[in-house]
Amino acid sequence: MGVLKVEDLKAYYMTDIYGIKRTVRAVDGVSLDINENEIFGIAGESSCGKTTLIKVLSGMVIPPLTVISGKVLYNFKDENINILSLDKDELRKTRWEKISYIMQGSMSVLNPVRKIYKTFQDFVEAHQKITKKKDFMRKVRSHLEKLGLPREVLKAYPHHLSGGMRQRVVIALATIFRPNVIIADEPTTAVDVVVQRGVLQMLKEIQEEQKNTIILVTHDMAVHANIANRVAIMYAGRIVEEGRTKDIFESPMHPYTRYLIASLPMIGDKSDKVNIPGAPPNLANLPEGCGFHPRCPYAMDICREKVPPLIENEDGRRVACFKGRDCGK
Amino acid sequence: MISVIIKDLYRYDRRFRFAFIVLMGIVILSILSLFSPYDPSSSYQVPVNYPPSVKYIFGTNSRGQDIFWMMTFAIRNSLLFGISTALLSRVISIFVGLTAGYKGGVTDRILMSINDSFIVIPLLPLLILFSFMFKDRMNLLFLSVVMACFGWPWDARLIRSQVLSLKEREFTRTAVYSGMKALSITWREHLPFVMPIVFATTINNMLWSMGLEVTLAVLGLSHINTPTIGTTIYWVNQHHAFTAGIWWWIVAPIVISIFLFVGLYQLFVSLNKYIDPRTRLLRIGG
Amino acid sequence: MRHPFLKYFLQRVVQCLLVIFIGITITFIIPRLAPTDPVESAIARANMLGQYTHPETVDKIRKALTELYGLEGGIFEQYVNFWKRLLKGDLGPSYSSFPTPVMDLIRKSLPWTAGLLIISGLIAWVLGNILGGLAGYFIQRRWARIMGVFAMATRPIPYYIMAFIILILLAYLFPVFPISGSLDIGLKFSFRWKFISSLLKHAFLPALSLVIVGAGAWFLGMETLVSNILGEDYVAYAETAGVADGKILFRYVMRNALLPQVTGLALQLGLIFSGALITEYVFSYPGLGYLSYNAIILGDYGVIMGVTIFSIIGVALAVLIIDLIYPLFDPRVRHE
Numbered sequence: 001m002g003v004l005k006v007e008d009l010k011a012y013y014m015t016d017i018y019g020i021k022r023t024v025r026a027v028d029g030v031s032l033d034i035n036e037n038e039i040f041g042i043a044g045e046s047s048c049g050k051t052t053l054i055k056v057l058s059g060m061v062i063p064p065l066t067v068i069s070g071k072v073l074y075n076f077k078d079e080n081i082n083i084l085s086l087d088k089d090e091l092r093k094t095r096w097e098k099i100s101y102i103m104q105g106s107m108s109v110l111n112p113v114r115k116i117y118k119t120f121q122d123f124v125e126a127h128q129k130i131t132k133k134k135d136f137m138r139k140v141r142s143h144l145e146k147l148g149l150p151r152e153v154l155k156a157y158p159h160h161l162s163g164g165m166r167q168r169v170v171i172a173l174a175t176i177f178r179p180n181v182i183i184a185d186e187p188t189t190a191v192d193v194v195v196q197r198g199v200l201q202m203l204k205e206i207q208e209e210q211k212n213t214i215i216l217v218t219h220d221m222a223v224h225a226n227i228a229n230r231v232a233i234m235y236a237g238r239i240v241e242e243g244r245t246k247d248i249f250e251s252p253m254h255p256y257t258r259y260l261i262a263s264l265p266m267i268g269d270k271s272d273k274v275n276i277p278g279a280p281p282n283l284a285n286l287p288e289g290c291g292f293h294p295r296c297p298y299a300m301d302i303c304r305e306k307v308p309p310l311i312e313n314e315d316g317r318r319v320a321c322f323k324g325r326d327c328g329k
Numbered sequence: 330m331i332s333v334i335i336k337d338l339y340r341y342d343r344r345f346r347f348a349f350i351v352l353m354g355i356v357i358l359s360i361l362s363l364f365s366p367y368d369p370s371s372s373y374q375v376p377v378n379y380p381p382s383v384k385y386i387f388g389t390n391s392r393g394q395d396i397f398w399m400m401t402f403a404i405r406n407s408l409l410f411g412i413s414t415a416l417l418s419r420v421i422s423i424f425v426g427l428t429a430g431y432k433g434g435v436t437d438r439i440l441m442s443i444n445d446s447f448i449v450i451p452l453l454p455l456l457i458l459f460s461f462m463f464k465d466r467m468n469l470l471f472l473s474v475v476m477a478c479f480g481w482p483w484d485a486r487l488i489r490s491q492v493l494s495l496k497e498r499e500f501t502r503t504a505v506y507s508g509m510k511a512l513s514i515t516w517r518e519h520l521p522f523v524m525p526i527v528f529a530t531t532i533n534n535m536l537w538s539m540g541l542e543v544t545l546a547v548l549g550l551s552h553i554n555t556p557t558i559g560t561t562i563y564w565v566n567q568h569h570a571f572t573a574g575i576w577w578w579i580v581a582p583i584v585i586s587i588f589l590f591v592g593l594y595q596l597f598v599s600l601n602k603y604i605d606p607r608t609r610l611l612r613i614g615g
Numbered sequence: 616m617r618h619p620f621l622k623y624f625l626q627r628v629v630q631c632l633l634v635i636f637i638g639i640t641i642t643f644i645i646p647r648l649a650p651t652d653p654v655e656s657a658i659a660r661a662n663m664l665g666q667y668t669h670p671e672t673v674d675k676i677r678k679a680l681t682e683l684y685g686l687e688g689g690i691f692e693q694y695v696n697f698w699k700r701l702l703k704g705d706l707g708p709s710y711s712s713f714p715t716p717v718m719d720l721i722r723k724s725l726p727w728t729a730g731l732l733i734i735s736g737l738i739a740w741v742l743g744n745i746l747g748g749l750a751g752y753f754i755q756r757r758w759a760r761i762m763g764v765f766a767m768a769t770r771p772i773p774y775y776i777m778a779f780i781i782l783i784l785l786a787y788l789f790p791v792f793p794i795s796g797s798l799d800i801g802l803k804f805s806f807r808w809k810f811i812s813s814l815l816k817h818a819f820l821p822a823l824s825l826v827i828v829g830a831g832a833w834f835l836g837m838e839t840l841v842s843n844i845l846g847e848d849y850v851a852y853a854e855t856a857g858v859a860d861g862k863i864l865f866r867y868v869m870r871n872a873l874l875p876q877v878t879g880l881a882l883q884l885g886l887i888f889s890g891a892l893i894t895e896y897v898f899s900y901p902g903l904g905y906l907s908y909n910a911i912i913l914g915d916y917g918v919i920m921g922v923t924i925f926s927i928i929g930v931a932l933a934v935l936i937i938d939l940i941y942p943l944f945d946p947r948v949r950h951e
Contacts, residue, residue, distance in 0.1 A: 101852075103855070108848040109849055122862060127857065445630065447637070450634060451884075451885040451927065455638075459645050462646050462653075464651070547775055579783070590772055590773065591768055595767065
């Protein structure tokens with residue numbers, strides 16, 4: 001069952017300062033089909049447009065970001081929601097109850113002058129009235145305990161907690177209403193490897209217990225390998241490859257995917273790591289045709305002129321390449 | 330390069346346009362002082378207390394001076410005063426800011442403690458004491474030097490924080506502010522970042538020092554025979570101009586000072602916005 | 616250190632003492648650098664009034680004045696004596712109101728300055744911050760921009776000129792308020808309305824002048840702070856979660872923006888104090904500023920020195936108090 005359908009989404013940043021106009025094509029024709037009860041990963045380097053994609057998916061479209069065309073449709077058991085057409089109040093109701101968001105950077109996501117339980121109170125009160133404070137505190141405490149957080153956390157200030165603790169508090173915040181979709185933006189980037197494991201474990205357990213959908217956005221391919229069911233690779237504002245995690249890692253097709261995977265360190269692998277030639281794309285000045293062609297060793301003439309469409313194979317794999325099944329050969 | 334910046338700002342920033350026009354007007358007025366038919370230090374040159382007319386554009390005052398030409402001198406002297414105080418205090422604030430920023434550690438802490446002490450000390454009582462004691466020797470230049478000795482701490486802090494953020498970016502841990510090599514790095518790499526801040530703080534400092542000069546002059550503690558905006562108001566009070574109904578003598582310095590201060594401040598704000606790294610990034614890459 | 620707060624407390628106290636030390640030392644040095652000898656000029660002034668004094672008496676006067684002004688002995692001895700007398704609370708006698716001690720004169724003027732300063736300072740700070748916070752948050756609204764323009768125009772105007780303008784406009788051209796003084800003549804201190812209304816009427820203009828300039832400055836600072844904080848992660852996150860605008864504005868944005876404004880208040884206190892002094896002069900309001908002005912005219916060296924010393928200590932202590940209140944706002948400095 002599909003829970004989120006993105007149709008050919010185009011979202012650009014358009015600025016005009018001191019007479020200089022600039023258009024950054026952050027999301028340039030993205031289509032996705034995400035199912036219920038799965039962990040869907042979106043991978044790509046920084047400045048590939050994934051942060052912008054997340055903003056649009058959660059309805060946070062603030063100028064200079066503008067949605068040029070396309071649709072973002074959520075499908076929950078009892079309703080369909082076109083998130084771009086919601087007004088402010090509807091948006092507020094939907095966010096957190098149905099669609100929640102784990103933000104990047106646990107360092108500064110919590111209000112430094114507010115105790116943790118007060119932040120919980122703020123977030124909950126935005127959606128439900130809290131009639132009995134004791135009941136509320138009890139529920140929050142049990143929620144935290146289920147996620148392995150000690151109850152002392154509630155009375156503390158953010159600067160009292162370690163980075164990993166804070167990240168887990170943020171996850172607890174995001175799941176307090178048991179939302180249908182959780183969008184996690186680089187949940188493990190700001191923490192060290194040991195804590196990373198705990199965070200990923202927490203996410204996996206939540207998903208298994210609540211049977212919801214987690215959209216996991218990170219450049220770290222190892223994280224995707226760890227817990228994602230399916231992965232989509234993003235480059236220069238477009239999806240270049242998508243498929244089941246197992247398939248992608250065992251037989252990556254798109255040259256960019258191959259480079260991403262090859263750059264992962266593996267125990268026992270002593271070969272030299274290869275750097276992708278060329279530079280990351282400048283979203284304000286994208287090349288004609290396929291976004292990857294300046295760095296692609298297999299580029300043909302048509303790649304320089306036209307944008308390759310995302311074509312699906314029988315086994316559910318999609319690749320954006322004019323070579324189709326022979327992509328990367 | 331500077332003309333490009335000015336052209337840019339003039340075209341796109343309404344505030345800058347206003348400030349620029351106002352300040353140009355004021356500077357022109359001050360330059361006119363070079364053509365004054367009257368000597369600013371002499372009095373009773375023209376009939377007393379005439380209201381504004383074609384012959385005397387701003388009227389005349391109780392001391393028998395043409396207010397228009399007096400104001401040109403007043404503006405010129407006030408401006409020069411402000412500029413000289415600002416420049417002199419730049420020397421101290423740049424020195425303190427750079428040293429504290431580059432050396433860091435104990436030096437930084439000691440310098441900043443002294444720095445903050447100077448910020449907290451209420452200046453007016455001290456200046457009153459000073460001017461009172463040095464009444465006979467007081468002239469504008471002297472006052473300017475004294476004020477420069479107190480006008481550096483705020484800006485020293487700003488320069489220091491800029492240096493601190495630059496240090497994070499460019500320097501390795503071993504580069505210390507001593508010796509020729511580090512100096513050349515400072516000169517070539519860091520100065521383009523530090524200079525805009527120095528320039529902006531110069532303007533802010535001018536505002537502060539000119540305001541303080543007005544305050545002191547009104548109390549009779551500046552050099553009352555040198556025409557400045559402050560001393561003009563002093564004489565206005567001495568001759569009880571508003572009870573005598575000589576409103577034009579009051580209006581001239583007040584209106585001019587409002588334009589001067591507000592205009593200078595607008596310039597400061599629009600420059601600050603231009604320097605701000607966030608708008609800078611948006612400007613590059615057309 | 617075990618307690619971050621204790622460390623913070625000690626740091627602030629040491630800083631306060633440093634300020635007092637530097638300030639008082641400068642105050643000590645200045646008259647001793649001057650070409651004018653206050654004793655000689657006092658004697659010259661007395662002679663100008665046309666009195667003939669026997670040379671022996673003049674010598675005795677000279678000696679007495681030198682001792683009273685603390686000018687005997689070598690520089691170091693003077694410095695030590697200076698501090699000794701300060702610690703006893705002795706600021707010497709006033710020259711023009713001899714033999715009234717300077718301390719008494721200051722004590723009489725202090726409540727007026729303190730009252731004016733505290734009330735107008737707080738009103739300016741609170742008003743400026745609230746309006747600035749709202750304007751920074753609702754930055755597209757018209758009223759926010761109009762307020763911004765107004766603040767831009769009032770903030771750079773020196774305190775003296777603002778006081779002067781208000782004096783002319785509201786006490787002279789449209790005589791709504793009294794031109795000078797602190798109370799109607801002959802009114803004695805009481806809690807009756809007659810007293811209080813007279814007090815308020817007279818204090819209104821000086822306070823208004825200070826508030827307009829002050830609030831303008833706080834407004835602009837807060838507006839900038841708020842627009843910066845709006846870009847902070849924790850604000851964006853709370854907005855994503857749907858927390859109500861009002862709550863975000865007060866609990867998330869302004870609460871955090873206030874922190875630098877409290878520090879700013881401590882740093883600006885010296886300037887605000889100076890502004891209050893000159894405003895008193897314009898309105899003949901009987902505080903320390905007015906006292907200083909009269910002292911200048913009468914050549915009362917003792918009072919000028921006394922006011923300077925007192926101001927430095929007073930402002931330093933006030934800054935210390937504000938610094939110690941700061942942890943109430945910022946839990947990061949508070950406790951383990």
